[in-house]
Amino acid sequence: MLALASVVVPRSGAGTISALTALGKPSVLVPLASSAGNEQEHNALHLQQAGAAMALTGDGANAPALRAALEPTLLLR
Numbered sequence: 001m002l003a004l005a006s007v008v009v010p011r012s013g014a015g016t017i018s019a020l021t022a023l024g025k026p027s028v029l030v031p032l033a034s035s036a037g038n039e040q041e042h043n044a045l046h047l048q049q050a051g052a053a054m055a056l057t058g059d060g061a062n063a064p065a066l067r068a069a070l071e072p073t074l075l076l077r
Contacts, residue, residue: 007073009066012044012055020053027053028069030061 002008002019010016012029020027029047031040044055054069056062 007070009070012040012047014039014043017043017047021047026073028066028073029053029055030066031055031057033058 002023002025005025008020008025008027009030010020010027012031013035027047029044031038031044033041035041041055041057044053044057047053048055056065056069
C-alpha cells in the first residue's frame with residue numbers, strides 16, 4: 001500500500017521507517033509520544049535531520065502544522 005501513496009503520514013516506529021526509506025516516500029512523521037525510550041521521536045528527528053522526512057513532535061504535532069507540512073509535497077504532485 002505504501003508504494004501507491006504520494007505522501008505518507010505515519011508514526012515513526014522502526015518497521016515504518018524501514019519501509020519508507022526503502023521506498024523513498026515523502027513523509028510527515030508523527031511519533032508516538034509514549035514509545036519506549038522515546039525511540040519514535042528519535043527516529044523521526046533523525047530522518048528529518050537527514051532531509052528524508054518532516055517530523056511533527058510534541059506541541060508541534062497539530063492540524064495546522066500537518067497542513068503546512070503537507071502543502072508543499074501535495075502541490076508538487
